Amino acid sequence: MDQLGFRLYLVTDRGQTGGRPLVEVVEECLAAGLRAVQLREKDLPDDELMALARSLRDLTRRVGARLFINGRDDVALAVEADGLQRGHDAAPVSVLKSRAPGLMIGASVHNLEEARTAERDGANFIVFGPVYDTPSKRSYGPPQGLGALASVVRVVSVPVFAIGGITPDRVAAVRVAGVHGVAVISAILGAERPAEATKRFIEALGSA
Numbered sequence: 001m002d003q004l005g006f007r008l009y010l011v012t013d014r015g016q017t018g019g020r021p022l023v024e025v026v027e028e029c030l031a032a033g034l035r036a037v038q039l040r041e042k043d044l045p046d047d048e049l050m051a052l053a054r055s056l057r058d059l060t061r062r063v064g065a066r067l068f069i070n071g072r073d074d075v076a077l078a079v080e081a082d083g084l085q086r087g088h089d090a091a092p093v094s095v096l097k098s099r100a101p102g103l104m105i106g107a108s109v110h111n112l113e114e115a116r117t118a119e120r121d122g123a124n125f126i127v128f129g130p131v132y133d134t135p136s137k138r139s140y141g142p143p144q145g146l147g148a149l150a151s152v153v154r155v156v157s158v159p160v161f162a163i164g165g166i167t168p169d170r171v172a173a174v175r176v177a178g179v180h181g182v183a184v185i186s187a188i189l190g191a192e193r194p195a196e197a198t199k200r201f202i203e204a205l206g207s208a
Contacts, residue, residue, distance in 0.1 A: 004104075004125060006036035006066060007181030007205045008198070009161055014041060016189040023055045025194050030063050032195035035208040038085045038106075038183070040070035053079045066104075073100045083124070093121035110144070112155060119156045127183050128152045130164025131174060134186065146177050153178035168197070171204035181205060
């Protein structure tokens with residue numbers, strides 16, 4: 001097993017499940033071998049977010065998978081999540097680590113300087129993108145491409161995950177760039193059969 005315990009990182013977006021309950025879809029993916037989920041539903045009221053986090057904590061704990069909460073250390077601590085994912089608008093990694101010293105911290109970055117800062121501040125891993133064009137990441141600017149991804153991998157020593165337009169067919173290309181794994185939203189949640197999509201990613205990565 002690698003140092004993090006996962007190479008496929010599912011990021012939630014309940015708007016991409018075709019009307020199916022998010023918990024139901026995630027449960028299918030976990031049964032297919034998924035071992036890491038990031039809860040990222042920023043628009044939910046606190047009570048609904050907490051309820052969803054507790055449901056996902058129960059599911060992930062049942063199969064030994066990791067649960068990360070996007071930006072909310074209070075929610076992560078309340079549900080005993082494994083870690084936090086820091087977005088661009090959240091407190092610095094160093095602050096999150098001081099608030100929740102027992103949690104793993106992933107940092108979402110969009111350029112080399114952000115990657116360096118995240119590593120310096122103590123991030124356990126980095127999610128870089130968007131690598132390819134994808135609707136969910138267009139607000140963060142144009143796709144960065146494989147060259148920029150490879151540059152980030154070269155300058156940091158912590159594991160790097162590629163995000164943005166990642167499909168099973170593109171896993172080989174991003175692995176050549178040196179990434180530890182991939183973070184995925186629509187290619188799994190929006191798939192007709194999310195469990196089968198999960199299995200295709202795991203097969204392409206060589207592990208979950």
